[in-house]
Amino acid sequence: MINIKRTLEYIWIVLIILTIFAYLLGYLKLISTSLVGILLLTTLIKGALVSDYFMGLKDVSGKYRFIPIIWLSVIIILVGIAYYMPIPMTQ
């Protein structure tokens, strides 16, 4: 039981650290093309942690556990494609 309480605390700390990382990238204007990929990856990790540990879906079998993670992955991949795909030149 104590381990579950500790785990929730660790998850909260990881989420806050990743949020501070994202904020500093924006605030210090450090955001670059390559760092956007890392930022999207940290967003995926944060979402998966919330889904698994806060929502408690890690204790749920099969599709119900993975629906939010699949949703998140699809969003992150499509946002990444929209960001990185070259923009066609127009006359």
Added chain:
Amino acid sequence: MSNLSTIKEKYPPGDFAIWIIIYVELITFGLFFIGYAISRRENIEMFNSSQLMLNQTSGFINTFILISSSYFVAKAIYYIRTMKQNNIKESNTKASKWLVFAIVCGIAFLLIKISEFYHIFSMGITLSTNKFFMFYLLLTLFHFMHVFLGTIILFNIRQRTKIAGYTPDDYLGFESGASYWHMVDLLWIVLFPLVYIIR
């Protein structure tokens, strides 16, 4: 979930109806997120310059607040799930305490957002100013309404914990409300970097 054993549960925590709502919300917001990313490609400079008018610090504080509130709700549900017949009142009291923190976070989020909206609207910005602000206002106003509703739900759950209304056999409503609140947090986790940071 009835206990904390290692056996996987067949269904997610809470009433299944709330999960239908959660899935619909995820799809709706997801379409908005993708629409934002695609629209940004059409006019990157306008999106970047408009984004500079947002207050990243208040966006960060709101992310901190929502993640923390989600943590507080997770702590509250922990006490409800581990409750036994002989400690119903004690477990409800502990859950109630953590819910108060979560509700305060919800109210703080709403107040910060209201001040952000006031700032934006006082600059004469509306939905029709440009595509960036159309997406920004639609996404954040829509999300604001979810936080508002979520805070009311948490308040109602807390009222029931005050009278030790949840028992080891009856806490489905608590789990449903908690799941909804975590969804609100999950949506903001994507919204924050997408609208406030990525440029």
